[in-house]
Structures are given as C-alpha cells and as structure tokens.
Amino acid sequence: MGTASAIRVAALELFAARGYEGTTMADIGAAVGIRGPSLYKHVASKQDLLVELMTATMDGLLDLHRAAVGGTDDPVERLRRAVDAHVRFHARHRLEAFVGASEMRSLAEPHRGKVLGKRAEYERSFRRLVEDGVAAGRFHVPSVRLASYAVLDLGMGLATWYREEGELSENEVVWQQTEFALRLVGAGQGWTGTGRDG
Amino acid sequence: MGTASAIRVAALELFAARGYEGTTMADIGAAVGIRGPSLYKHVASKQDLLVELMTATMDGLLDLHRAAVGGTDDPVERLRRAVDAHVRFHARHRLEAFVGASEMRSLAEPHRGKVLGKRAEYERSFRRLVEDGVAAGRFHVPSVRLASYAVLDLGMGLATWYREEGELSENEVVWQQTEFALRLVGAGQGWTGTGRDG
DNA sequence: GGTCACGGCTATCACTCGTTAGCCATCAGG
DNA sequence: CCTGATGGCTAACGAGTGATAGCCGTGACC
Secondary structure, three states, rough: OHHHHHHHHHHHHHHHOOOOOOHHHHHHHHHHOOOHHHHHHOOOOOOHHHHHHHHHHHHHHHHHHHHHOOOOOOOHHHHHHHHHHHHHHHHHHHHHHHHHOOOOHHHHOOOOHHHHHHHHHHHHHHHHHEEEEEEHHHHHOOOHHHHHHHHHHHHOHHHHHHOOOOOHHHHHHHHHHHHHHHHHOOOOOOOOOOOOOO | OHHHHHHHHHHHHHHHOOOOOOOOOHHHHHHOOOOHHHHHHHOHHHHHHHHHHHHHHHHHHHHHHHHHOOOOOOHHHHHHHHHHHHHHHHHOOHHHHHHHHOOOHHOOHHHHHHHHHHHHHHHHHHHHHHHHHHHHOOOOOOOHHHHHHHHHHHHHHHHOOOOOOOOOOOHHHHHHHHHHHHOOOHHHHHHOOOOOOO
C-alpha cells in the first residue's frame, strides 16, 4: 500500500477519533511514520483530505443505493434492498459514515454544498421509496417523512455502536435491521396496529 | 437573564454549530456582546463550559427516564413511556443532545468517564426494558441488544433533523416515534412477521 | 465620600497550528 | 557518471489560541 493511501487511512481514523479540528497534520504524519510537513509531498492540504474523504463516502453510498433499488419494481423489495445497502454500507464504512455525519461543519464551501446536495438526494430517494409503498397499500405509516428519517437513522446508528469484532456478524446485523425497518413502515402481511387510540 | 446563563446558551449554540474545537472564546464573547477575556469573570475555562453542558444534559435525560419508567410495571407501557421521554427530550434539547453525542471526544477526563458511565447506565436500562417485554412474551425481537440500540437511535436521530418550526408538532413527532418503536419491538397484539425466511 | 466588589477592557504570554522554503539522501534511466 | 524526480527532513513564518495580569468605570452600601 502506498504512502498516499496510508495517509488517507490514518486521516480517517484520526478524524473519527479526535475530530477534524482536533487532529493535526503532525498527528497524521506520526501515524504513518513521517513528519507533518512531509505529508505535503502527497496531499495538497488538510482540508483536501476531508474533502476527498467525504465526497468519496457520499458517492459510494449513492452508487450502492442506486444499484440496490434498480433491480426491481416491487415497493417492499425495493425498500428491503435499499435498507440492506444502507445498513451494510454503514457497517463496512463505520468511520467514514461517522466522519461524514459529524464533520460536515468543517467542510468548506463549495464542497459542503455539494455533499449536502448528494445527501439530500439520498434522503429524497428513500422518502420516495416509502411513498411508493404507501401508495401501493403495502406500507402503513402516519408520516412518510418521519418514517423515512426513522429508517435512515436506524442504519446511521451503526456508525456509533457497530464493531466488526462484535458477536453478531455483518449479515446478521443487516437482516435484523432490515426486519426492523420493514416492521417500522408497517410492511406486515395483514395490517395490525399497536393498539394506540389516536 | 444573567450574563452567566447567556454565556451558556451562546456556548451551546456555537458548540453545536462549529464544534468545541472550532469555537473560540472570542466567538462566545461576541455572541453575548463582550470580549473573550471577559468571559473568565463568569466561567472558569472553556472546558468547564463543555463539562457543565454535557453532565447537565445527561443528568436531565436520566432523571426524565427514571420518572418515566417508575410509574408502572407493564412492559409495553414502560417502554412506551421511556420512548416518549427519550424522544421528547431529544426534541426539546436538540442542541444539547447533538453536542452530547458529537463532542464526547473533547471532554477531558475524569468527566468523560463519568458521562460515559451515565450513558451506559441509560442504555442498560433501555435494554432491560426490552428484555422484560420479551420475557413477558409481549415483544418479539431477534436480538435484544440490536432492538434497544434501534429504539435509542430513533430518538437520537431527532438531534439531526428535528426543527421546532417544522410542520409537525412536538406531540405528533413524539407519538409517531413511539409508534415506530413499538412496531420495531414487535409489540402488536397478535404477532405477525414481515415474511422473511430466516 | 470612601470603599470595595463587579465586570468590563487591553496587552501580553506561551503555545500550537497549517503551511512553505529549502536542503539532502536515494535511486532509476540514459 | 550525470541528472532529475521522489520523498524524506529541519527551520521558520504568520496567524490564531486559551488564559492571565492588571487597569478602570460603575454603583451599592455604610
């Protein structure tokens, strides 16, 4: 593995652990065995490291999402696949997802706007997925917006608590989360509420 | 309102917007109309502002939680109330919750350990809530741990997307999220899966 | 009216940070 | 063997940081 990619990995880990502002170029250098100024032989700036990291993360997520929902027209299956991709991505790219969520503020314009735009597109696609399921009578939710946020939040939570060395395998976590998401949107076969009055 | 509490409010908003490391004492001062050094007539240090903020937030959440689950023994009702308190807290204290989640790394020891301990206690209590419901045959989840994380993540997500001026009132959001949580743990009257094979 | 706490202020200290400049060892290619 | 690219290094700059020191106007209180 080249020095350049080792630097990216070290930056990712340090940004996740200490935050962008809390990480110094000297820290990143030390993590790959060189001094801070030597990093500039491989990287344009500290901000560039963040920009690359966040745009690559968001692009990767969007690509995976599009591939996941492209294969079928059935609303339930589409959401199932979208959640599968969503959760799997957050399991495999825990640190990227964590940095992507918590360091948006450190991303300078115009890159921040672009990344935010892609995230909005991602959220919009999920919302439409839920909408379609509701329109087809397959999902039953009080609010499409809240339901799609809830589904997204389920997966994003992995960034906090998921560990590769944990007792549950990636596949187990993925399908349990998918099950949760489908329950959440009321995708059971015959619809049953939870006994609430309202 | 005294200057001291105005400073706390300004610090909260700035920590949420720019992060702890990204906020300077001069910024906080400017937000309340004084210079940076003058802050020290009201506050011991920048770190102190974060310590106060995070411990108060976690204590507030724990108090609310204990009051919520203390009133009844029925597992479903207990979880319902716990989720209600959880979501309501995250709606009312969006910024505190956001800072509490994202600035743990900036909290110095020994305070970080204490806050983490309280958060672990909170998570443990939620897990027990789910456990009790499963033991009583009222909930049906593949993994108690994953289900309780999912329920917690639902509420914590509010820190990102909830806005007081939004179209949905606090009460509406709270009960929809509660509904989601109960669906998620399979608290319907007659149990029905979502048709998965595994 | 003297005193004194309160709460502003400026100047300054002691660092730390990202970044640049410029030096040098290594090594491949002709 | 020269040459030039590569990728390390130290020194240093310039800007900014949290925090302290010390000054001073205001106003309450005896």
